[in-house]
Amino acid sequence: MSHFQPVRPADRHRFDAIIDARSPAEFAEDHIPGAINCPVLDNEERAIVGTIFVQQSAFEARRVGGAMVAANLARHLKEQFADKPENWKPLVYCWRGGLRSGSMVQWMRLVGWDAQQLAGGYKSFRREVIRQIEERVPQLDLRVILGATGSAKTRILQALEAQGAQVLDLEHYARHKGSLLGNLPGVAQPSQKHFETQIATVLERMDLSRPVYVEGESARIGRMSVPIPLINRMRHAQPIEIAATPEARLAYLLRDYDYLGNDVPLLCEKLGMLTEHLGKEVVGRWQNWAREHQLSPLFAELMALHYDPHYRRSQSRHFALWEKRRSVEVTSLDQASIERIAVQILDDEGKAR
Template sequence: MSHKPTTVNELGEFTVLIDARSPAEYALDHIPGAINCPVLDDEERRIVGTTYVQVSAFEARKIGGAMVARNIARHLDGLFHDKPKEWRPLVYCWRGGMRSGSFVNWLRLVGWDAQQLKGGYKAWRAHVIEQIEQRAPQLQLRVLCGPTGSAKTRVLQALATEGEQVLDLEELAAHRGSVLGAMPGRPQPSQKGFETQLMHRLTSLDPARRVWVEAESRRIGRITVPEPLLQRLRESPVVEIAASPAARLDYLLRDYAWLGDDPQGLADKLGTLRELLPKEVLAQWQAWALEGALPLLFEALMAQHYDPLYARSQGRHLAGLPAAQRLQCEDLSDAGIQALARRIASLP
């Protein structure tokens, strides 16, 4: 049972991945599939750090050592009490230092073939960045564009049911990419968490087959699309959904109906546009929001905000837009979206 440095390329050789960092660090981002078994919780980590700065490294290690021992004992008594001798855990902390090292030593004393991830989470983070940089330029992207209300996200989902490869960036970012784009009940991940999910998705795609993706700006809510992927998206061939205004409005009223459940929240969201709109226009839109007059509000948003924004941004950012294949569409019902997806999937 050798004790050797383990790299991110060997993750699949272990029974379980153990993230020994604090819960807050784990929540920010972690290796997919890892379980959080902190050797210091958030408050303990704060106490040790403060002691290190204000007293001494020795006192910090003395206090921290007792905390680490108690927490490891708790994990041994609880989550690990029934693990067989053949169980092989891989443990990591921030940079492969004392937290994961202490954990591994105790697990090995028990008799398990525990190993420590060389470089810790920082090594994983470098791996994520490297993989995105390598894989994004290889993607055979086909970009779906169209003004707000063209059901692009739903079309992506329908394309997946037709056997096409899709990359749904808004699903990964938990945001629809507009002023009203926050998803109810789904906070956005951290930037690092988004990039980990993105890398995981990229590794599942076949680079020899086309991948459908929605046209996105540099930011999706507070998430930034990594530059290698953004550049690949902007230089790729484009398919434009040319849906009628009536079909788009009908779709928006169905897809964003939940906004009517919180009139004040909707009015507050619209307030973020105050720098872009005349005061009287914003006041009218917020009044419609408070009244629940969504048809009037959404129609005005399309005509006076989203469509002009689309006209300005897409031509600047999508090199393939002048040569785009345009598909007319008068029906964005569920059946209409599925039919549109079939038309797109049949394109050469």
């Protein structure tokens, strides 16, 4: 067993497992990718110990908390860690790299495992996430995929990735399609911290000498704020426009957003947010169509009156190289066509280089 020595976040990949000793609530907000949550205090226990610390004393909090920690560590040893071999090497962290992870590491090392503690805990990992974004994003050889709503940009990104291209799929990380109607049914968006963790994790393993493809996004994807360095880099990246026909886009939207007809009250509520901009008559008509499950005329007018005018206004203002964009003419957005579009983009990239 090696000497106990706190580990830096960049060295976390050397371990057999990463153990998050924080409470389930802390883990749910954000955690190191691949970490297993084995709390030494659960949510309720952590609150009890904190209250005792404030209302009574630090000693009493340690006494009561110590009993809870011992019980939880015993349970983890019987359950989560029961099948681990003698040469197992876990990395353990808590919030600041203090008592919670330290107590787990001490017990693991008494058992005989070469457990180590993450220096600075989750907070040091969080600093590493911010550093990765700030330092690596400006170095990206970025290609930004643009196109009016319904151009299947996310599906094209996925097809590019399947072809071996490097991709930042921000809408996937945000669990949101990025538009007014972009909430995914039954899927909650992550915390802002976890959104950024996912971005930094992908950036960490990217080859900076190769192009990276990303969808052109606004500064927010649902509740998520796209990191400012990434917004700035996107605004000066090479644009690739998916110039799909209105007919192709409408057909795609009817397939991709068909679930919206399953929650009519929510759809009507979302449409109502456009009343100030488009007026009661237009929005009222759309809400009636929603109640009648007539998504085709609804989506057609949403494109013509809301999404398309906004798209035309925003592109030249937000993307410095808009006038030098490469365009891909598209008349169909079925899966086979999407795969052909990805191949064409990569072929054009090869010719441009």
